[in-house]
Amino acid sequence: MSGIGLLDGLSEQSKADLEARCRWQRYVAGDKIMDKNSGDRDVYFVAEGAVQVVNYSFAGQEISLAHLQAGSYFGELAAIDSMLRSASVVALEDCLLGALPPRLFINQLADHPDMAVQVLCCLAGIVRGCDERIMDLSTLTAMKRVYLELLRLAEESPVNPGNWLIKAMPTHKVIAGLAATTRETVTRAIAQLTVGDIIESKNRMLFIRDRERLENLVRALGDDMAR
Missing domain, CATH: 2.60.120.10 (Jelly Rolls)
Known part of the structure; x- marks a missing residue:
């Protein structure tokens, strides 16, 4: 105890x-x-x-x-x-x-x-x-909820201030549960962020390379992807 x-x-x-x-x-x-x-x-x-x-x-x-x-x-x-x-x-x-x-x-x-x-x-x-x-x-699409969960899970690196990472990246199923969506949506969201050089996965960790862009994606209006 x-x-x-x-x-x-x-x-x-x-x-x-x-x-x-x-x-x-x-x-x-x-x-x-x-x-x-x-x-x-x-x-x-x-x-x-x-x-x-x-x-x-x-x-x-x-x-x-x-x-x-x-x-x-x-x-x-x-x-x-x-x-x-x-x-x-x-x-x-x-x-x-x-x-x-x-x-x-x-x-x-x-x-x-x-x-x-x-x-x-x-x-x-x-x-x-x-x-x-x-x-x-009530206000965010499924994709935006995935982005937001990644931001919530990320911690600032104690070694490199200003760099953000998820030390033990949860499975897509876990993230889907947190974002109230499907695993397929999580997979699609992470793939898009990776292609856009916003995040990078390495050794079961996820590095947020451009936190500002990720935050802007959550704030952006007009994202009409299916919930």
Whole structure:
């Protein structure tokens, strides 16, 4: 539990106690961890690997809601409001998860106000992210949503300031889920950006060679490509 950011303010003994109270399980990439509308209310800590929070349209299209790396947690909504799960969760990579019963999680929030504030900030971030996602879906074409996701995933290089890259480039399926579109659209968008010398893929990384041009493509009016 030493790598879980939410628990940074706890003593090592408190972390060890929580670790002992968790139910630990390993999952392989592609495993379904949690189903939407299930009655499970545990809070899950991602000790190793990565998971994806997803929902599905009536047509069966997978929509990605969040991509969580080691050190993250999920499942707090059901623990707090005792409602059914609001989304499904699948393993993106082989991972190790610890499941904490809801009552123990609520007790931790009551005993550690700083931890409760962190959870509140996370929930506020989810609401803000949903607002942005609704705006994107309402105002941007599918191609522009792919461009925007690439910008969101990119980080500035610590070695070369002004250069932007995605260190571990997600699969086209993952990006499609984030952009609420199809893998074919993602493939087409990345191919066009590559031909235009705006991005370059190398060693599972994606380098944004011209961030300004990519930002201008998102802002540009008149892109009437199919959603």
